[in-house]
Amino acid sequence: MTILRRLGATDLHIAPLVLGGNVFGWTADKAASFAVLDAFVSGGGTMIDTADVYSAWAPGHKGGESESMIGEWLKTSGRRNDILIATKVGMLPGEGGEKLAPARIAAACDASLKHLGIETIDLYFAHQDDDAVAQEDALAAFSKLIDAGKVRALGASNFHAARLKSAHDAAMKHGLPHYQVLQPEYNLVSRHKFEGELQDYCVTNNVGVVPYYGLASGFLTGKYRSKDDLGQSVRGGQMGDLLEGKGAAVLAAMDEIAAETEASLAQVALAWLAAQPGVTAPIASATNVKQVEDLLGAMTLELSRAQLDRLSAAGA
Numbered sequence: 001m002t003i004l005r006r007l008g009a010t011d012l013h014i015a016p017l018v019l020g021g022n023v024f025g026w027t028a029d030k031a032a033s034f035a036v037l038d039a040f041v042s043g044g045g046t047m048i049d050t051a052d053v054y055s056a057w058a059p060g061h062k063g064g065e066s067e068s069m070i071g072e073w074l075k076t077s078g079r080r081n082d083i084l085i086a087t088k089v090g091m092l093p094g095e096g097g098e099k100l101a102p103a104r105i106a107a108a109c110d111a112s113l114k115h116l117g118i119e120t121i122d123l124y125f126a127h128q129d130d131d132a133v134a135q136e137d138a139l140a141a142f143s144k145l146i147d148a149g150k151v152r153a154l155g156a157s158n159f160h161a162a163r164l165k166s167a168h169d170a171a172m173k174h175g176l177p178h179y180q181v182l183q184p185e186y187n188l189v190s191r192h193k194f195e196g197e198l199q200d201y202c203v204t205n206n207v208g209v210v211p212y213y214g215l216a217s218g219f220l221t222g223k224y225r226s227k228d229d230l231g232q233s234v235r236g237g238q239m240g241d242l243l244e245g246k247g248a249a250v251l252a253a254m255d256e257i258a259a260e261t262e263a264s265l266a267q268v269a270l271a272w273l274a275a276q277p278g279v280t281a282p283i284a285s286a287t288n289v290k291q292v293e294d295l296l297g298a299m300t301l302e303l304s305r306a307q308l309d310r311l312s313a314a315g316a
Contacts (some may be wrong), residue, residue, distance in 0.1 A: 002044035002299060005280050008180045008208025010153040012084060012122060014047045016274045017299050018210050019292075020285030021050030025065030026058050028287045030072070037073045039289045041082055043296040049183075049210065049283050051088035051127055052112050063092040067115035075117050086210075087112050088157060090127035100130035102141035109145050125155040125183055135167045139176040146177055155181030157212075161197040168205070179207070183283070186211035186276075188220055188250050188269055188315045189242055202278040211273055214282035216242065220269040222251060246315055253314035257307050263297065270298035272311050 004013040019040045024033040037048070054066035067087060074080050089100070089108040096103030112121060124145065126138065145151040156164055156179040164179065171178035182202055186194040190213065202209050215221055219242050254268050261268070266284070273282040286292045303311075 002046070004046065006208075007123075007153075007210075007280050008202075009206045010123070010180045010208065012047075012153060014084060014281055015045055015299055016281045017045060017270065017295060018047045018049050018086070018281045018283040019045055019295075020212065020283045021048050021066045021070055022054045023066075023285050023287050024050070024054070024069040026055035026061070028069075030069065032287055033069045034073050034076070035289050036286050036292050037070070037079075038077065039292040040286075040296070041077075041079055043292065044299065045296065046082075047084040047086060047122075047281070049086045049212075051091065051125075052108055052115075053088070053092040053127065056092055063094075064111065064115045067112055071115050071117035080118060084122040085116060085118060086123035086125065086155070087116070087121055088125040088127035090125075090130065090157075099128065100126055100133045100138040100141075102133070102137055105138065105141040106144070109150055113150060120149055120152060122152045123155055123181060124151040124153070125157045125181070126159070126179070128158045129156075129160070129163050131163075135163075135170040136174045136176060139167065139171050139178065140174070143176050153181065154179050155183060155208075155210075157183035158185075161201050164198070164207070165201060181208045181210060181280075183210050183212055185213045186273065186279075186282075187214050187216045188254075188272060188311060189216050189245075189247050191315060199276075199278050207278070208280040209278045210281050210283055211279060212283045214270050214273050214284050215266055216269075219247060220250070220254070220265060222254070222265045225251065249314045250311070253310050257303065257311065260307070261301065261303070263301050264294050266294055267298040267301050268303070268311070270295065271301040271303050272308060274298065275303060275308055 002015045050066045053063050055061050056063035095107035168178045184194045254265050270282050
């Protein structure tokens with residue numbers, strides 16, 4: 001049985017792994033997407049993370065593909081009551097303007113609800129900061145969605161510590177709901193964007209953290225170990241700097257701990273994340289059932305303090 005964790009100060013309780021939805025309707029077709037979603041929920045998973053902009057970057061796509069695929073699965077499977085849905089606004093321009101313009105937030109929420117085929121978004125993220133909009137104006141727009149029953153809780157993605165704090169201050173001053181969850185980039189080889197002031201703020205203020213890029217675009221699965229491996233995928237070109245930097249040392253430490261625990265490298269990487277102060281659950285995506293089953297193993301992998309410290313030291 002999966003032990004759920006409370007997500008910050010929200011009333012949401014989730015398993016220590018969130019399924020990333022960026023691949024649905026893009027690198028995972030309908031059959032693959034449905035199989036992945038079925039396997040995740042059957043294995044104890046409780047939250048799916050998507051965004052309105054997924055996958056507008058793909059040729060012929062305009063955004064909403066992931067939400068629509070998830071919505072189709074929800075309708076077909078009848079599993080709405082078994083899963084929490086997180087989605088985002090702020091990177092896909094459209095009706096109402098761009099980023100966090102209040103009218104854009106309102107229109108984007110309605111579009112996401114339609115794509116997903118649901119009445120309420122469990123966790124709605126500001127996908128990126130928008131310094132062109134007063135923070136109280138964006139929060140007031142989100143507040144209207146909560147009052148209307150369209151959104152349960154709010155989160156912020158890609159916010160710096162100062163802006164997360166000032167958003168909280170604006171919420172308190174104006175009597176508005178605040179961001180209770182943060183979604184930053186964070187993994188064993190990319191720690192500077194979260195550790196330090198931002199992590200300290202989240203821990204002190206009980207902001208739940210669900211990091212993305214938990215596997216560093218596949219690097220932490222051990223797929224890329226030499227320059228000869230970089231041609232394996234379109235992402236390979238991004239991995240050279242990691243190999244030349246601390247990546248090799250991190251992989252060596254992961255190899256040792258994987259052998260000690262009989263776990264996969266992906267499980268070790270995600271278990272390390274889930275054990276970090278402030279982190280509720282890392283996000284990871286999968287395009288087939290075998291990958292999902294491997295990821296689910298991270299939810300029950302408990303690393304010792306010594307093992308966690310060795311991993312942290314390797315990536316420092």
